[in-house]
Amino acid sequence: MILYNQNYEMIGISSEGLSLFGFLTPEDFFRSCNDVSDYFLETSPLYNTKKHYIDLIISESQSNIQDMQIKLDNGDIMSAKIAVEVVNLKDLNEHYYSVKLLFDGNRLSYFSDQTRWLWDILYISRLDANEFKTRVLEFTKIAKERYEALYEAKLLLIDASDIIKELAAMATNLKLTEFCQILINIQSTNDEKILNDEFYQYMQFIENIENIIKSEM
Known part of the structure; x- marks a missing residue:
């Protein structure tokens, strides 16, 4: 400062x-x-x-x-x-x-153009850089763990609101609005094709930010 x-x-x-x-x-x-x-x-x-x-x-x-x-x-x-x-x-x-x-x-x-947006989010979050990276990696770990359960619940038409609320709360705290939108899309549809597309975006987003953070550590 x-x-x-x-x-x-x-x-x-x-x-x-x-x-x-x-x-x-x-x-x-x-x-x-x-x-x-x-x-x-x-x-x-x-x-x-x-x-x-x-x-x-x-x-x-x-x-x-x-x-x-x-x-x-x-x-x-x-x-x-x-x-x-x-x-x-x-x-x-x-x-x-x-x-x-x-x-x-x-x-x-x-x-770089690929990483700039994530560091913009760091400013918005007002977190220390090291704390931000730690919390993002914790988020990606939990998001990966919840992926299968959320995907199965949606395909079997089982209520998945608890999983979505948990992930949405974490993403909101980190200002990851793009991921929140993916969760909204998943919550609002049972169409299998749309779900497959959204779950693909889900994992791409998680892997992308995980790779960016790890490259800076």
Whole structure:
């Protein structure tokens, strides 16, 4: 996390942020630069010599989550997502900006078109990256265990509402809305062809997010 005052002046950085940029202490960081935007590539969408990137995000973009490319002192260029939240102070007419970079451990997560959507969900869930990955893997394990029982129940026209409610609750907590829609489709039909298609989507979704998470661990 990176903290700014209402004048877009950087006033703090977390230990994870320091590690990401290759520094041990805040003193080392601020001796090297005044702002993380000093590391933005000029080709990045938020690079602007006349306006601060926070101002660009909160005033000109439709989302507070934006793509960014960063070049570190060692020459590494990494893609990241950067998110801005406004923090209002109690009993004071002041506010701060909390900036978050999505990264895994001590490095930024590398994004591809296949994985970007899942890391967007991480931002929405507001969970720590490691906690998010752990909970997603727990979810995929349970979803696989429930697959056969749910499939058999639907084919035999047995009430499967308890299984669907359990899975839907877990998916909702993790903001996995696509999987919730699959469950709704399964619940609302007894047509065998449609069910086969939905159960195929069910397993494809589970295997996809499981592979993405495991590749980042």
